[in-house]
Amino acid sequence: MKTTFDQLAARQPQLFSAADIRVDKAQLEAMAEIVGAIEMVLALPAFRAEVLARAPESARWPVVARSVFMGYDFHLTPAGPKLIEINTNAGGGLLNAYLLAAHGHADEAATFVAEILEMFRAEWRLERGDAPLTRIAIVDEAPAGQFLAPEFELFRDLFAANGIDAVIADPADFVRDGQRLLHDGQPIDLVYNRLTDFYLEGEPCRAIRALFQAGGVVLTPHPAAHATHADKRHLMLLSDADKLAALGIDAATQRILLAGVPRTIAVDPAQAETLWAERKRWFFKPPTGFGSRAAYRGDKLTKRVFEDILAGHYIAQEIAPPSEHEVIVNGEAQTMKADFRCFVYDGHIQCVAARLYQGQTTNFRTPGGGFAPVFAA
Template sequence: MKTTFDQLAARQPQLFSAADIRVDKAQLEAMAELVGAIETVLALPAFRAEALARAPASARLPTAARGVFMGYDFHLTAAGPKLIEINTNAGGGLLNAYLLAAHGRADEGAALLAAILDMFLAEWRLARGDAPLRRIAIVDEAPAGQFLAPEFELCRDLFAVNGIAAVIADPNDFLYADGELRLAGEPVDLIYNRLTDFYLEGESCRAIRAACLAGAVVLTPHPAAHATHADKRHLMTLSDPEKLAALSVDAETQRILLAGVPRTVTVDPADADALWAGRKRWFFKPPAGFGSRAAYRGDKLTRRVFDEILAGHYLAQEIAPPSEHAVMVDGQPQTMKADFRCFVYDGHVQCVAARLYQGQTTNFRTPGGGFAPVFAAAAALDG
């Protein structure tokens, strides 16, 4: 049965805010410009070679796919947008297509749905040419229990209504045999990968890993996309003029990057005293983390946690505070922080959505918070 927006909102009300966010058109253009500059650097042969060389072997498997639903997350400041991180398999793209329609932008929502479908078809054509796409699997660990499980259902419905068989599955459900990846005895051509085992290293991924090694399935996003885009150590390169110059990045691209990517450094125990003294300047995060796990604002740190950070191969990123927005919740004004996610495919921004919250990090637990559509406006940011 086709899943509706009202059903989603009833099941997971914390996913959606009733608010919409108005952002100066220049900020939206600056985000797109910064995405383009970053993509230029990440595509450089020297950069890719280094990124793939230090990644697990699965990242070096040949693939023609580009990787669906790249997520570029920003905070908006008076000095322009600041990149916080880049994610593969970023959640929320389909949700925001339906959210646009719920906010009276049905044409925009339909256009985004069409772009999302075209994205998957493009991935298939890049890998398999004109071969028929018979069956897609949307894959995550214990998918029914995932917070964004409703989006998996939307994705399945989108494929099904367009004549493509689609299922939602756990990685343990697959069997690789006789040159085919199978699920319940039926072949699977393409996997929409929602796993956070980004390099398919766990035992649960053994069949998918074997199929990828044999080139028997199209996986998107794939380990190479994570290695070249989402490794947070790339933030050090993107914010370092010497490293950019060593890659022969042109002056204009450097200007865009250095204005929009907060300075990011390795946490070196030898610098412990200086980092502790200046901790309010930094946000500490693990290089392989996701979803704000084990990430800390310096001004909230205890000495015990700081000692764990020193031992944990962390990065420190200069804090770029999120913008704040007045939102009506149950008839009362509330101040919400926002981060802004650009959903990107092949270097092009498909959609920009806000995630509204209170607290240290995006959490989808704040009453009145959640995803909110972003519309261009001439007015400046609130807050």
């Protein structure tokens, strides 16, 4: 890889904490159990059929790729890990491989990097069999200005070092040429999708959308994965015993889910008075939001914001407070909150990383905060 960890840390010092986090092995095993149980439920044909029927059109186009970098985000509590949300195109995976190496765990870092590379090749094989994978586009809007832009460069370096040409591009940089997606006149085989236009609905995505619909390019993560995994309304199903039973979920799996997914409900304007009175127990989120945007802790709400929530088809999730960790910053002890991101592919946890912060939500602005490697205690 051409870019070094020191170069990354110098460019984006808020990305990385100097701390490492020790977690009881039982907590790590419990996270894996919860991920496995959720993956089983979300793969059920009845669930998928219902979800995709109401999803945007692009989520219903045929696809067999599994989607790279699912992000399962947890808080660790005295009662065990609690799932906060699931994200597609979770950022930071390759950054955390570098972080593991910087903390002296070169073998673990190399294993994770190898899994990342194989994951992209597996996505390609699922869609194209034994055809050669020659060119990948890493795509986001105005990629050079993105907070995680250094990671795009790491991916480009990784692909190039392994015989796969790669470019970093804005979605508007592509054109359609029959059944080919072109960038600077060269065909693209696979798009590594870092966009937050999850269903390719915006005008800049027109060429990618058309070729994806026609089967002319492999896209990962893809719209169907977002519909089946990242819609936060799924948390209502995963935390509801009656709904799980109606789907035929066995008792053991139900126990895992009900212990690991905080109760989540739809915000019903008819229950406004009760929700306001009990607001301190809830975290309010838009069902299709990402990156903590427009999400609010109930104890921080104003009446005006609450009125917007009532009109916005929100969900409310019982608050599971994050764990706190002592971190040395400039020679002084600081207390940081942490959430824990499991990078997941095909139901398998590839890496667990902590995100350390102070304030209401993860922010990558706290001095001494940022990504931190996680090791079993």
